[in-house]
Amino acid sequence: SxxxxxxxxxxxxxxxxxxxxxxxxxxxxxxxxxxxxxxxxxxxxxxxxxxxxxxxxxxxxxxxxxxxxxxxxxxxxxxxxxxxxxxxxxxxxxxxxxxxxxxxxxxxxxxxxxxxxxxxxxxxxxxxxxxxxxxxxxxxxxxxxxxxxxxxxxxxxxxxxxxxxxxxxxxxxxxxxxxxxxxxxxxxxxxxxxxxxxxxxxxxxxxxxxxxxxxxxxxxxxxxxxxxxxxxxxxxxxxxxxxxxxxxxxxxxxxxxxxxxxxxxxxxxxxxxxxxxxxxxxxxxxxxxxxxxxxxxxxxxxxxxxxxxxxxxxxxxxxxxxxxxxxxxxxxxxxIYGTSASPFFKLPWGRCTTKEVKGNTNLYLHVFDWPKDGLLTVPGLKARINDIYLLSNPKQHFAWKFEGDDLHIHAPSVIFDEINTVVVVKTKGKV
Ligand code: FHN
The missing domain is CATH 3.20.20.80 (Glycosidases)
Structure with a gap:
């Protein structure tokens, strides 16, 4: 976590x-x-x-x-x-x-x-x-x-x-x-x-x-x-x-x-x-x-x-x-470029890379398998969120909510990219 x-x-x-x-x-x-x-x-x-x-x-x-x-x-x-x-x-x-x-x-x-x-x-x-x-x-x-x-x-x-x-x-x-x-x-x-x-x-x-x-x-x-x-x-x-x-x-x-x-x-x-x-x-x-x-x-x-x-x-x-x-x-x-390793041990739906940007952290969520219920869960994330959007189309924002330390991202039932969609989580401050 x-x-x-x-x-x-x-x-x-x-x-x-x-x-x-x-x-x-x-x-x-x-x-x-x-x-x-x-x-x-x-x-x-x-x-x-x-x-x-x-x-x-x-x-x-x-x-x-x-x-x-x-x-x-x-x-x-x-x-x-x-x-x-x-x-x-x-x-x-x-x-x-x-x-x-x-x-x-x-x-x-x-x-x-x-x-x-x-x-x-x-x-x-x-x-x-x-x-x-x-x-x-x-x-x-x-x-x-x-x-x-x-x-x-x-x-x-x-x-x-x-x-x-x-x-x-x-x-x-x-x-x-x-x-x-x-x-x-x-x-x-x-x-x-x-x-x-x-x-x-x-x-x-x-x-x-x-x-x-x-x-x-x-x-x-x-x-x-x-x-x-x-x-x-x-x-x-x-x-x-x-x-x-x-x-x-x-x-x-x-x-x-x-x-x-x-x-x-x-x-x-x-x-x-x-x-x-x-x-x-x-x-x-x-x-x-x-x-x-x-x-x-x-x-x-x-x-x-x-x-x-x-x-x-x-x-x-x-x-x-x-x-x-x-x-x-x-x-x-x-x-990919200039990123650091994932802070998570294992994610059921894919991988994560991270980058520090102006004192904040970007988490890049690489979704290999979209969860069937359209809810992408990032477990144990103690962070405030600025924005969540699709990397290949930054106009596509996502809604989110926290349940305790678990972040749930609401992913509309659309497949955005043919291969490996990347969702960006911009946090306030460092993760
Ligand atoms: O024997 C070589 C092999 O042909 C190839 O060049 C690889 C590449 O890492 N290196 C050797 C095997 O470890």
Missing amino acids: CSPKQDKPEVKDEATLQHDQKMEWWREARFGMFIHWGLYAEPAGEWKGERIPGISEWIMARAGIPVKEYEKLAENFNPEKYDAEAWVKLAKFAGMKYIVITSKHHDGFAMFHSKASKYNIVDATPFDRDPLKELADECKKQGIRLGFYYSQAQDWHEPGGTYFNIEEGKPHWDKDMVREPLMNYINGKAVPQVKEILENYGGLDILWWDTPRGMTEEAALALQDVADNYPDLITNNRLYRPWPGDFSTPEQHVPPTGLDYDWEVCMTMNTSWGYQWYDENWKSAEDLIKMLVDIASKGGNLLLNVGPTAGGEFPKPSIERLKQMGVWMQKNGES
Whole structure:
């Protein structure tokens, strides 16, 4: 339930204040786009006529493809339809405030121009452009934040890189792979490439590490050293366990009650992160909107994934969903951006997000299921009410009455929005 907070000023030390300042835009943003794009988009889940089970960006490991054979994918990789302007435009339309793209996934292939390794999109493919440079420029132009994902530990292309069963001491699936110490790869490729991405793309906002399988503290420190030169850079908690980074990263699930620490759920729209042509397990736009709301109501961010094709396009079902989310966000974004978690433990009809506005509190009631009797009850609310209205149509006001501390909102028997109606409760003073 919800009771007035005591007005005790919080005392924060300098480091906490600086951290809060760095995290401010990220905490407000609530919604970002993840992009998994690499050579794996070409086989798209199928190898030599066989569908390889599992997520498509893992095809090299799952199908046991030798390095030299996988490398050949680069010879045909030519995403001529790639249009950074269109990608960024759609992300913005969907209401996303930042983009995180795979600069190098576990397969070891850099999707940016790298001097540290020839195995990159400019030097190893017929595509004579640096797509991440184009993306970075577009993000600046259109005013959206940008982060790069970098698989720092797993690099299946390099003799020193780690791979999925290294911890069990199993040999690399490529029998010709002669193992080298991890630090050869870290110093020879990972550190220089991380320097490149942080230096050459106009200043990244986020560096998104991935699973620290096989990492050592020495390797993590070498990479952390590079990142430390960028005080505004936000990093996640996957560089090295148990280092917390700036935020934690629940994957493919929403924590039941949220987390104390800053957190971001990363989530696919279907099953695979990378493009997989036969993956039709799409979540509906309605479910994705509810997921975003659910996450915001627990104080977290949603990083929603798109897996572009080898041709350089977003799959149609992803485009459709992003557009539908955008239509909803344009009307209801106020109930997501810059909001805080719900003060209620559980609401039978939906979720709640809150925001302080000029000394008053806005409660945003996200009604997933309208109560049959048309009476929306907010239990245990000790507050005075200024106004209650529909966010998508502020002229639509609602009548209310209190029964003890329970607020009953009289909802006329009209369905206002197709998906997830938001009712705003403006209180007098803070809740
Ligand atoms: O193995 C990867 C996977 O391919 C994908 O990139 C996800 C995204 O969070 N991270 C790893 C699994 O945790």
